[in-house]
Amino acid sequence: MTINHVTGVLCAALLAALWTAGSPAYADDVDDCSAGNAQEIISGCTHLIETGQIDGIPITSRNLAFAYSNRGQAYHENGHYNRALRDLTEAIRLDPDYHVAHTARGNAYARSGEYELAIGDHSEAIRLAPQNGTAYFNRGLVHFLYESFADAVLDFKRAVVLEPNDATMRQSFGDTLYFTGDVARALAEWRAACTFATANQTQRWKARLQTLGHYEGEMDGACGPDMVQAFEACAREGCYF
Numbered sequence: 001m002t003i004n005h006v007t008g009v010l011c012a013a014l015l016a017a018l019w020t021a022g023s024p025a026y027a028d029d030v031d032d033c034s035a036g037n038a039q040e041i042i043s044g045c046t047h048l049i050e051t052g053q054i055d056g057i058p059i060t061s062r063n064l065a066f067a068y069s070n071r072g073q074a075y076h077e078n079g080h081y082n083r084a085l086r087d088l089t090e091a092i093r094l095d096p097d098y099h100v101a102h103t104a105r106g107n108a109y110a111r112s113g114e115y116e117l118a119i120g121d122h123s124e125a126i127r128l129a130p131q132n133g134t135a136y137f138n139r140g141l142v143h144f145l146y147e148s149f150a151d152a153v154l155d156f157k158r159a160v161v162l163e164p165n166d167a168t169m170r171q172s173f174g175d176t177l178y179f180t181g182d183v184a185r186a187l188a189e190w191r192a193a194c195t196f197a198t199a200n201q202t203q204r205w206k207a208r209l210q211t212l213g214h215y216e217g218e219m220d221g222a223c224g225p226d227m228v229q230a231f232e233a234c235a236r237e238g239c240y241f
Helices: 012-021 024-034 038-051 061-077 081-094 099-111 115-128 133-145 149-162 167-179 183-196 199-211 225-236
Strands: none
Touching (some): 024 061, 038 061, 061 099, 081 099, 099 133, 115 133, 133 149, 133 167, 149 167, 167 199, 183 199, 183 225, 199 225
């Protein structure tokens, strides 16, 4: 289980200004800063940050916060956690209510071993966006990482209530229940995860279960009875998937 990378996007107002300006260079910078691989995001966001405007159109503080947040998350993806923390802190300074930046900084703090600071940021993200299941999920991941399993269970439970069809959340909830000794509920969550999983997720789980010696079926994206039997065998012998 790993700390999630949370992607932010530039707000609609900046994207609307893009088409008003009608400049290909402006389009490239906004597109690069909003999406793409980590290096493209860093390059596009850096240009927006350094110029503060494109084609004479000033960037608002809120849009600048999104640019810092996106670049910080790209640095995180590349493993540059100190750079990520600097950018995400600036994003929060510019827009304290931007919950995505708090979540992303919480993840960066967790990667840096700063448990209390990570929990603080995730808690603030939850305060700002209490109906966002991802906010609870990310705090749960930090609790899990530091073996605070009872707290992780509470956060994952709330996450799956808000996002019941998210296979990753349900799998993580099952893993955490397993570590608390509640194998029956863990199996129930793993079965639910199986129901909602993508083909790629199912293939990864099958590969792990095969490595553990509990799955001998087809290595495809189908999550059928043989997969559920593998979950159960894994749990009986003291492993999780």
